[in-house]
């Protein structure tokens with residue numbers, strides 16, 4: 063993609079619905095953290111350097127990389143730092159609504175509970191100072207500084223259940239999400255290594271989350287486990303992520319159910335979940351007007367950005383500016399927020415039409 067197109071994609075308002083906190087950490091921050099832990103003798107810096115710099119990783123290798131990232135981002139202050147940086151990075155490329163997901167973690171040796179992990183995340187959110195952040199109905203900061211209108215980003219959180227977790231641990235995460243609703247936690251995500259754990263293990267917690275009014279999105283179809291894919295579609299989550307390895311029957315089911323799909327192009331290609339961009343299911347879903355949203359998944363790990371994903375879609379699938387704008391604006395329909403937020407976002411998109419030369 064040429065520079066001019068990329069700049070245009072950056073200037074367009076965008077909605078990010080599938081971003082994992084620890085997958086979105088800047089490489090420069092990971093290096094800095096690795097160097098510091100290397101100096102303390104906790105890790106060998108050169109080992110980490112090789113792993114972080116590697117470009118092509120299978121899904122299995124990517125998930126192993128997360129275990130390393132989690133060692134680097136263990137303590138509360140680092141969680142606060144990366145949250146602040148990730149939100150600022152999305153805001154700087156004109157993401158106007160961000161649903162950031164993360165797996166609350168417990169670590170007895172440093173006194174971290176799932177709740178204190180999330181408190182550290184919230185502290186990072188409050189530390190953002192380059193833009194105004196709306197993180198809960200009453201959380202909006204001042205719109206103007208010295209009389210100048212400031213950029214604004216809505217941030218909402220999804221708590222992820224890792225597929226390695228037990229039913230009890232999953233339930234604990236759902237209860238934490240309910241406890242933190244007033245702070246902008248709106249839903250639950252199921253993620254992690256798709257060949258680990260069984261759907262039945264998470265179902266009680268997911269059912270409870272739904273009964274309590276939390277939104278649900280599931281990583282679905284990263285591997286061709288058709289029985290599980292079928293069960294997930296029949297659960298009717300509000301959205302699913304990826305949808306790469308569906309057989310014909312499950313495609314039909316998904317389309318009939320009209321469940322919106324979070325599409326992560328670079329992630330799918332880099333992890334070899336999809337062998338080539340020209341056979342990506344985006345094309346079929348887009349042609350059929352199936353609800354979908356372009357997302358980054360792990361912008362740090364895959365060295366991408368939401369603007370980059372739009373640029374990639376534009377060049378791979380010959381989308382013009384109007385189509386890209388429409389695609390970005392349509393994502394508002396699938397956000398896990400109320401009609402008031404949706405109306406504000408639509409107004410933001412409308413206001414940008416002239417500037418974007420549409």
Ligand SMILES: CNc1ncnc2c1ncn2[C@@H]1O[C@H](COP(=O)(O)O)[C@@H](O)[C@H]1O
Nearest residue numbers: 082083084085128163164165222224253254
């Ligand atoms: C490549 N596609 C993917 N498929 C499945 N799970 C993924 C993922 N990318 C990220 N995660 C999940 O998100 C965690 C990192 O962020 P948090 O520690 O939660 O902030 C990973 O450990 C994994 O469980």
